[in-house]
Amino acid sequence: MKPLILSSPEPRSLEIIFTDSARERLFEKYRLVEVGQNEVAALPDSVLAEVRYVLGQPPIPAELLARMGSLRAVLNVESNLLPNMPYDLLFQRGIYTLTTGAVFAEPVAEIGLAFALSLLRDVVEGDQAFQAGRELWGFEGNQRARLLTGAKVGLIGFGDLGRAVNRVLEGFRVQVSAYDPWLPPSVLRDHRVTPAGLEEVLTGSDVVFCVASVTGENEGFLQARHFAMMRQGAAFILLSRAGVVDFDALIAAVGSGHILAASDVYPQEPLPLDHPVRKLKGFLRSAHRAGALDVAMKRMGDMVLEDMDLMDRGLTPLRCKRAERETAAKMRSKPVDKT
């Protein structure tokens, strides 16, 4: 008898997160009950009692959870944790809540490096000038151009995304420092990154990647005074969530010519057509496209299959990220996530 999965992956779908061959494996190894977010409670006790895995994050109030006596894990493929389950009970029962957001780290890091190199070398504005017939040739067009090789790079946050950024920088022999209050310094050093305070990272870097998640505690923590302490002409690359910066202050810092910036995220998405960042010089824009690649989505399915396989064999899941008692409640990114 195959183990039972309760599948409710909205707003994603099985088609989005599984390749054809992975979906075949899924159906080969498991029975699936596919239901909408609000139809779970209506399932008969006999079905609920058998559910080993929940795929998605439908609302599961305590009384519903109590009926799911075989549950081993909630495989949350949306990467945010909605406050629609009693996480404490899950932890107590040893039921894992697993998230797949790590799939976005690689694509986001790659476009982050594209942003940084583009800003340092004026790639976007250079191309636009060329289209318009007002390009400057050679040396003359390079007055502000700088190398990344050997530069000082700062990371704000050193989770999956910070590590991925650090990895794509490997060929550049940069000196990387990182600020991450959730990590002990030795973890940073193991990655050959220098632990630093926020001010050090901001004042000492030629390029700053902001890759910190939003929590209840750090909303808008990067403000005018922080941008002011950055080096003249340094580049600020915002890759995680708009919520961690005072976006107007960022716009002002770029507008004044003090720094350059790129961003994939915005206080409102979609952004109003008259928003000043649309025409801002020295600012490189991307419409929340950094992570949402098909190839990333498909990796979610692979991760889910690998971790269910471990759990089926009585082992600890370790491919997905495990929600933790301490931080589950702190994560605040809005439900409209990457994708």
Added chain:
Amino acid sequence: MKPLILSSPEPRSLEIIFTDSARERLFEKYRLVEVGQNEVAALPDSVLAEVRYVLGQPPIPAELLARMGSLRAVLNVESNLLPNMPYDLLFQRGIYTLTTGAVFAEPVAEIGLAFALSLLRDVVEGDQAFQAGRELWGFEGNQRARLLTGAKVGLIGFGDLGRAVNRVLEGFRVQVSAYDPWLPPSVLRDHRVTPAGLEEVLTGSDVVFCVASVTGENEGFLQARHFAMMRQGAAFILLSRAGVVDFDALIAAVGSGHILAASDVYPQEPLPLDHPVRKLKGFLRSAHRAGALDVAMKRMGDMVLEDMDLMDRGLTPLRCKRAERETAAKMRSKPVDKT
């Protein structure tokens, strides 16, 4: 008595190629006779007889060379070899011709990676659409987006520039193959690059970097049939010289939607205002700005100082690239070089 340098670095200048402190060291260790390109022959025999190094590449016909009995090296800071010296006589006398073009490898490789990532992720056109208020958000805007990590990368040419490109790719875990008929396969393998034929490189790569120098033998060797054999949607990044490709064929291959491309070099520079590449979709343009950074120029001075120091001590120069008997005559890039 300090050794004598004949300085004639046009079209560059001492100010361009030396930092202030390097220029100080230069004048501290050497006497300089600074002359225009055509004033060398007019120098008195007593001066010419003492010249240890020529800095630049003024015309030096055989009879002039015969008067320079102490000459050890011509330090060519322009990176092309003009046919204005009897190279055979230089080789015979053991006088080195040293070029400093390697300084461009790193900046060119960096912008090359910027081009590749921008094409794969639509960074430039994405920003333009955003400015115009017609951006697509998230997944929807990523229909053609692809990752570089794990991709197959092809290099056409594996000299200084090919190696620099290979280095900035380190963090991406790509599979790199290279075609370079001037190099034995084991040299490529030492750099963890797979030696391959030209067709293999073109048919098997998601991104192709063209970093081959122009010689008398390879002008226009990349033609319509070569672009046709590239993978649908692959990116062709032209970083060395326009002379190696049939530029109209490249434009056609991009225009038809078969491939994407970026280029820093053009058949004519500056390019006519009505040239079709200016508006071509899927093509990223840069106005011969890839190498001409101030920091690169300044490294020329450092290299020159290091190699003169070695030669002053009776050692072999090894910082600059040495012109070789076999290839000196083959190099054909036009005098208007990077910068």
Added chain:
Amino acid sequence: MKPLILSSPEPRSLEIIFTDSARERLFEKYRLVEVGQNEVAALPDSVLAEVRYVLGQPPIPAELLARMGSLRAVLNVESNLLPNMPYDLLFQRGIYTLTTGAVFAEPVAEIGLAFALSLLRDVVEGDQAFQAGRELWGFEGNQRARLLTGAKVGLIGFGDLGRAVNRVLEGFRVQVSAYDPWLPPSVLRDHRVTPAGLEEVLTGSDVVFCVASVTGENEGFLQARHFAMMRQGAAFILLSRAGVVDFDALIAAVGSGHILAASDVYPQEPLPLDHPVRKLKGFLRSAHRAGALDVAMKRMGDMVLEDMDLMDRGLTPLRCKRAERETAAKMRSKPVDKT
């Protein structure tokens, strides 16, 4: 009021696991109650109620645990888990059991590489021959010598120790495959290691590092038939626990000349003076010294301090390894561990 630590690190001591400065920090930030293993139960309720961390692994039966209402973590600095606590209750209450055995990975990996290189190049027997005046010079002395660079390396197990071995091999451009049934293949691939079955690892490798922990399920799983399937002349390096191999079979495989081997661990420790492995040619011996370096011990203290700091701040510990529900019960290494 400083948080309270119940300190009972036997068989280690605070002096062994903390540097002077770390011990100072420990006493600066915490109050310590230092007791012997069997004195915990005798502590007054008022003390037990305040204990935030247990340092060591004294017996803590359920009724004792019930009296420790503030307990957040057991910091087990011995690296084995003794069955002297109700782990289920700990998991249920969200009390972490943290182990520090990862400190041994680096020293063990280093000596493991020393063993491998010594076997491939006959370093130990070569030196002994030299001492005895019967050394063979040059080419003649190298009949069995082989390079590690470019070789095929197999890892049995890919936990902390396997990863450390993989790291010290970085400079050798080896092809590494690994067998680890507790890990999904993608984790191996992320480390640029090829996932493989046990037979593949054994038959396809020039050097095999055995770095698997002993569990209730894998005792003696490497037997005569496994050594027989290894390549003629290959090297088997045993670094984890003698319990995973049939030691007599290993001795026989080396004695017959089929393979070379090195080991740091033995079925009995200390080993009887007349044990046949003592004189065995082709076998390199080390007396359980691979991990027990002072510098490794001192890192335990640092790890403990870093994780307590995270927990003090309401964050998840992540420096030490966390015991897991699924595997806590399976680990079987004997209490006399590294050190």
Added chain:
Amino acid sequence: MKPLILSSPEPRSLEIIFTDSARERLFEKYRLVEVGQNEVAALPDSVLAEVRYVLGQPPIPAELLARMGSLRAVLNVESNLLPNMPYDLLFQRGIYTLTTGAVFAEPVAEIGLAFALSLLRDVVEGDQAFQAGRELWGFEGNQRARLLTGAKVGLIGFGDLGRAVNRVLEGFRVQVSAYDPWLPPSVLRDHRVTPAGLEEVLTGSDVVFCVASVTGENEGFLQARHFAMMRQGAAFILLSRAGVVDFDALIAAVGSGHILAASDVYPQEPLPLDHPVRKLKGFLRSAHRAGALDVAMKRMGDMVLEDMDLMDRGLTPLRCKRAERETAAKMRSKPVDKT
């Protein structure tokens, strides 16, 4: 008509330096005249006039050279340059002298790392004690043991061998400094090595690799005062030639317990049976076996084939090392080389 090779590779042979398949290729592409070292002059003019390559280094006096009008290169497979050719004339005519000694770098570097790790961890003496039944277990046996990871490593010399040592150290995250008066500092920095003076290297390193060639200028340049300035307990690994050190002073420094050492080379080879280094504690001995591996010899043939192929095609050889005017005369290693 195939090009003609004059083959006289003594003291090596074609069988030693070519694999079977490489030797097949050799005979497929070239005609060979195989002669003893002293039979060259006796060859008829018609043969000499056709010789394109000399394989080996038979004596070629000026008058003999004059008869070899088609000669392009002397492929010296012994790796020393004997003073038996008029090198000046060769340079003047643009005839390359190419040496294949680089093949030894990798095997020597590997055993060098084996020596270093063995000394730091007492592998050899530990095994001997174990054989004798007086081994110390665990922590007790590790009183002098140290890690290489994170240590400071010094290189004396940074040619092919120094670079190979630097490469095998990659996984250890060591800080490497190097002293090489023949190289400009920027070359070292390109390899992520810190340029340093000799004293700095000696006083600041935990492990010193001596990989400098002997020249007329540096014989015995490492003396008692140099070993005295090394750190207490540091390891000195001699890999290049005994001629660069005062060997008695090295023995004394180890004998006094100040440093540890390993050596592959000796002032006399073979070494007298009563030489004091044979029994010296803290000294690891190898009988000039570091480079002389069959696999290294066979690479010579591959290099020779690759460079002849380039020259056949009118290109510059670049696989073998080219003898240079400045240094050809300075190299002094004795004819009895590695192998």
